[in-house]
Amino acid sequence: MNLRAVRAIYAQEMGRFFRTVTQSLVAPVLSTSLYFVVFGAAIGGRIEEVEGVSYGAFIVPGLIMLSVITQGISNASFGIYFPKFVGTIFEVLSAPVSFLEAVLGYVGAAATKSFLIGLIILATSWFFVDLSIAHPVAMLAFLVLTCVSFSLLGFIIGIWAGNFEQLQLVPLLIVTPLVFLGGSFYSVSMLPGIWQTVALFNPVVYLISGFRWSFFGLADVPVGISLLAIAAFTTACLAVVWWIFRTGWRLRR
Amino acid sequence: MAPILSIRDLRKTYDNGFEALKGVSLDIQPGEILALLGPNGAGKTTLISAVCGITRITSGTATVAGHDVQRDWRQARELIGLVPQEISLESFEKVRRTVAFSRGLFGKPRDDAAVERVLRQLSLWDKRDSTAMQLSGGMKRRVLIAKALVHEPRVLFLDEPTAGVDVELRRDMWRVVDELRREGVTIILTTHYIEEAEAIADRVAVISRGRILLVEDKDSLMRRMGRKVLHVALQQPLVAIPADLARFGLALDDGGRRLTYSYDTKAERTGIATLLAALAECGIAVADLDTEASSLEEIFVGLVHGDDAEGEAAP
Numbered sequence: 001m002n003l004r005a006v007r008a009i010y011a012q013e014m015g016r017f018f019r020t021v022t023q024s025l026v027a028p029v030l031s032t033s034l035y036f037v038v039f040g041a042a043i044g045g046r047i048e049e050v051e052g053v054s055y056g057a058f059i060v061p062g063l064i065m066l067s068v069i070t071q072g073i074s075n076a077s078f079g080i081y082f083p084k085f086v087g088t089i090f091e092v093l094s095a096p097v098s099f100l101e102a103v104l105g106y107v108g109a110a111a112t113k114s115f116l117i118g119l120i121i122l123a124t125s126w127f128f129v130d131l132s133i134a135h136p137v138a139m140l141a142f143l144v145l146t147c148v149s150f151s152l153l154g155f156i157i158g159i160w161a162g163n164f165e166q167l168q169l170v171p172l173l174i175v176t177p178l179v180f181l182g183g184s185f186y187s188v189s190m191l192p193g194i195w196q197t198v199a200l201f202n203p204v205v206y207l208i209s210g211f212r213w214s215f216f217g218l219a220d221v222p223v224g225i226s227l228l229a230i231a232a233f234t235t236a237c238l239a240v241v242w243w244i245f246r247t248g249w250r251l252r253r
Numbered sequence: 254m255a256p257i258l259s260i261r262d263l264r265k266t267y268d269n270g271f272e273a274l275k276g277v278s279l280d281i282q283p284g285e286i287l288a289l290l291g292p293n294g295a296g297k298t299t300l301i302s303a304v305c306g307i308t309r310i311t312s313g314t315a316t317v318a319g320h321d322v323q324r325d326w327r328q329a330r331e332l333i334g335l336v337p338q339e340i341s342l343e344s345f346e347k348v349r350r351t352v353a354f355s356r357g358l359f360g361k362p363r364d365d366a367a368v369e370r371v372l373r374q375l376s377l378w379d380k381r382d383s384t385a386m387q388l389s390g391g392m393k394r395r396v397l398i399a400k401a402l403v404h405e406p407r408v409l410f411l412d413e414p415t416a417g418v419d420v421e422l423r424r425d426m427w428r429v430v431d432e433l434r435r436e437g438v439t440i441i442l443t444t445h446y447i448e449e450a451e452a453i454a455d456r457v458a459v460i461s462r463g464r465i466l467l468v469e470d471k472d473s474l475m476r477r478m479g480r481k482v483l484h485v486a487l488q489q490p491l492v493a494i495p496a497d498l499a500r501f502g503l504a505l506d507d508g509g510r511r512l513t514y515s516y517d518t519k520a521e522r523t524g525i526a527t528l529l530a531a532l533a534e535c536g537i538a539v540a541d542l543d544t545e546a547s548s549l550e551e552i553f554v555g556l557v558h559g560d561d562a563e564g565e566a567a568p
């Protein structure tokens with residue numbers, strides 16, 4: 001195992017993050033604040049409480065997930081697409097670095113970045129609402145798993161993408177709708193009849209539900225199922241990554 | 254001595270069905286400098302990419318110091334440094350960091366002194382804190398060389414290291430190659446500049462259309478092909494070569510105004526003095542003299558041209 005290579009890739013990717021640290025952090029903080037203003041103030045005025053939790057606090061887990069998922073995907077997909085695009089990937093391909101080591105470096109860095117952003121958003125939320133975290137360990141576990149699995153997904157997208165449009169396509173067409181409809185801003189139980197059933201086909205619902213459970217102890221679906229869902233998703237991503245590794249797909253010509 | 258790089262019947266067919274390498278075999282001895290010459294699209298970069306792990310090998314083998322590049326890829330790649338043809342660098346990364354990054358990728362412990370050494374060797378130390386974006390094209394190429402050298406490879410691939418580089422930098426590059434040669438690094442370099450191959454290579458390989466046409470010791474190649482030609486411009490045109498001059502094997506052209514005499518530069522006696530004396534004896538007045546050496550370039554052009562003609566005849 002070439003751990004030094006993993007460290008080198010990880011450090012390089014984190015370096016990119018810290019070079020633009022203001023951008024990297026200001027954007028999520030700003031958008032979170034906006035969500036609070038828009039959703040918290042506007043809607044919160046009408047829906048004061050959801051299942052005994054103030055609406056402002058209720059949307060925090062969803063907001064964190066929203067950012068962590070989009071950031072994980074964009075960081076990881078860009079992180080591997082960029083070297084492919086400018087050609088610097090040749091160095092990783094010609095170095096004694098296995099695919100697993102490259103994945104650890106790139107996905108590890110992307111997951112770390114989105115994890116940091118998640119924490120920052122959590123901290124920002126404290127300025128707006130009173131928050132208590134019922135199950136901190138579970139909260140961190142959900143957060144880390146989400147960061148890792150969506151960074152893996154981003155990595156796969158970055159390898160698959162042949163141009164910038166494709167790089168944006170999957171997040172735009174699939175992930176963003178799923179995340180927005182994933183119950184960030186409402187409880188699934190608030191949806192009218194049939195839509196409750198439809199929502200259950202959205203994997204993000206399970207994530208947000210589980211994550212919300214770790215804050216307030218209430219969930220749309222049993223927390224065990226949430227855990228199972230994210231484990232299954234992570235496994236699926238790992239399987240695809242493994243397949244890419246076996247075939248050298250789209251990396252080596 | 255066992256070759257440090259041994260390529261056996263290497264074939265590469267790209268996904269679009271194009272066969273870029275059609276069974277290349279090549280052995281390179283430790284410490285040797287091999288110039289790989291060939292026209293655009295000959296397969297030079299493909300060959301290098303296949304050995305370095307950038308493209309998948311369709312069939313055949315390549316070993317570096319006995320390590321198969323496909324089976325024992327890790328051990329094989331640890332020994333290889335690669336300077337690619339295209340300049341590709343992270344624009345916002347500082348020179349020092351990007352060089353240190355390469356060292357890390359190859360699993361070597363962090364060593365600031367090693368980074369400094371290679372940066373100084375390539376006259377980049379002043380630029381250590383510049384970002385790639387702030388460097389000129391020639392400097393970027395040096396950074397790529399620094400990145401390829403910082404993990405102390407035993408085999409270095411230089412894919413057109415002096416393309417688009419000014420004369421001074423080219424000399425600089427040759428100096429670096431010379432230093433590396435003294436350290437015992439094996440170098441495979443591709444180039445379009447024949448004089449570059451003449452200046453620094455020990456052996457020359459010519460590749461065209463995915464096949465190696467020739468591999469030969471540079472000196473023996475030069476000797477074999479090292480014929481010079483003497484053109485003698487005449488004041489008065491000749492109708493035919495006088496019988497007295499037959500032994501020189503002259504050719505008459507330019508409407509009888511020019512005699513051409515070829516001779517071996519390495520021979521004890523070139524016969525030029527005798528020829529001139531014989532001309533004077535025959536009363537032929539000489540207007541001007543001019544010599545021409547056959548260079549690697551001509552050999553190269555001749556070979557590739559022949560190959561092209563063949564390719565057209567039987568595509």
Ligand SMILES: Nc1ncnc2c1ncn2[C@@H]1O[C@H](COP(=O)(O)OP(=O)(O)OP(=O)(O)O)[C@@H](O)[C@H]1O
Nearest residue numbers: 253267269271273292293294295296297298299300
């Ligand atoms: N990814 C690819 N897919 C299909 N064909 C390719 C690919 N890369 C290269 N080729 C083809 O393979 C042949 C050899 O290309 P290669 O880059 O090895 O040539 P080269 O000898 O390095 O040329 P140059 O002197 O221009 O650098 C060319 O005909 C090229 O068009």
Ligand SMILES: [Mg+2]
Nearest residue numbers: 297298299338
């Ligand atoms: Mg080339």
